[in-house]
Amino acid sequence: MKDFNFKIPQNVQFGMGSLKKLPEILKENNSNHVFLISDRVLESIGVVKKIQDIIEAAGIKLTTYLEVIPNPTIDVVDEAADLYKKCEATSIVALGGGSPLDVAKAVGVLAKFGGEITDYEGLNKVPGPIVPIIAIPTTAGTGSEVTASSVITDESRNYKFSIVSYETLPKYAILDPELIMTSPASIAASCGVDALIHAIEAYLSKQASPFSDAMAEKAMELIGKNLRKFVKDRTDKEAACGMMAGSNFAGISFAWARLGNVHAMSHPVSAFYHVPHGVANSVLLPTVMEFNAITDKGRYEKIYNYIVEKNKETKNFKSEMLIEELKKLNSDLGIPKSLSDLGVKEESIEDMAKDAMKSGNVLANPRETTLEDMIELYRKAM
The missing domain is CATH 3.40.50.1970 (Rossmann fold)
Structure with missing residues (x-):
């Protein structure tokens, strides 16, 4: 350790x-x-x-x-x-x-x-x-x-x-x-996935520790169990409490473990196109998780079990199952599928990629990332 x-x-x-x-x-x-x-x-x-x-x-x-x-x-x-x-x-x-x-x-x-x-x-x-x-x-x-x-x-x-x-x-x-119980469904959805991403990126970070892992795992448990319920019914007190506590624990986890490519990439999207932070993160998540999958040492399956609708152990798990579940989560919550759906244009990709590479979060991302990788990630997310 x-x-x-x-x-x-x-x-x-x-x-x-x-x-x-x-x-x-x-x-x-x-x-x-x-x-x-x-x-x-x-x-x-x-x-x-x-x-x-x-x-x-x-x-x-x-x-x-x-x-x-x-x-x-x-x-x-x-x-x-x-x-x-x-x-x-x-x-x-x-x-x-x-x-x-x-x-x-x-x-x-x-x-x-x-x-x-x-x-x-x-x-x-x-x-x-x-x-x-x-x-x-x-x-x-x-x-x-x-x-x-x-x-x-x-x-x-x-x-x-x-x-x-x-x-x-x-x-x-x-x-x-x-x-948070008067939030519109769209805000509850994008903010909720953003909190989940905080926990996921902290959990996979090169700077993760047993302390940040503990916070991230509890955050994923609470958010995974309550996110869909809370977006469906913001008057659900138990779901509201779970989301509020989960978001807080996710914040603590990334305060001490940093984040990764999702956040590095989302900031330029927001700066160039004024896309809400949580929406940009949510759209980018499946693409980045697919890119990082070759570095996984068992944590993808743990994440999957926290967020899958029926929270149970899965046999013969493959990383693709988590990617598909994240896409399904976005779809269930009404979040757009691609950057092009957010109005992002191809001509901005290289400039956004250069800005993304300036983020310290790239250094904490589990897979080493070059400028060429970043450009390709944006293109895939389009």
Whole structure:
């Protein structure tokens, strides 16, 4: 067994109705002025007001920023950071999916250390603890509340870059499954498969450890058992709890094991064509899993048994069975089959492949990957 390390630096509160713990957490953190980061969609369905009411009822001052967009840009980060500094808030509440949480981490960095957000691009460029963040995810998918990265789009480069530092981890996370029970079926599906991919890629990563494996396996068990049920009926409390916990465990697993080619490839797709992150990942998954199959040492069968509809041991397993099951899962959930279905054009493939190769996730992918391999993977996914 190779050497490995991990730490659990956060306070995570899980459970139906756990949102009521927010005032207690804010007071514990001496937060007398909260900066709430979210988006207009969550405002339109009343979730933002619910959080605002809880904070204000506790007698805590509040400033709100709601202009976060999918695949958030540097301009969004700069605008939010400027407002944070002007209002003199003392902590951040990040409400939403991966985009508000990514923006919150970036704002926390700029508010504490200044400069341009691109100054912190890459690994371990954040010099110390950032502004305290309380993360409240409203999707079961990103795991961003327990991951050490923030992904931001640089429109000048047509490129999604990552800030990777354990200093960006939110100080607290509130996982209230009630918040994901109003998600549209399409969001529940793409976010759910994204969470599954986090666990799968961490499980197959060259950097996997017994700790990350434990988190990934439990995540796959919970997501595999509940994903179809939750997409079919978002009012199913047991399925909602399973998806919320599974997404969280998947996030922990890849925070310590990294990801692979699926995520390396999906970021350029989102940057070039504004495709939602979870959808891009879901479409790319079967192609990448087929590419990686020659490196399998028994883990494909374990993954298959977690996600197959009738969860039972399979005789005479072959890797092709997992590939077909992943295609079936996407089909069952209404996810498009190919990149061309998402509007991706052949002429972008080489540029996307070059950007994908810049991702550190390629180094963790179980099969060594060249630029030529990456180009071919995109072509197959078309």
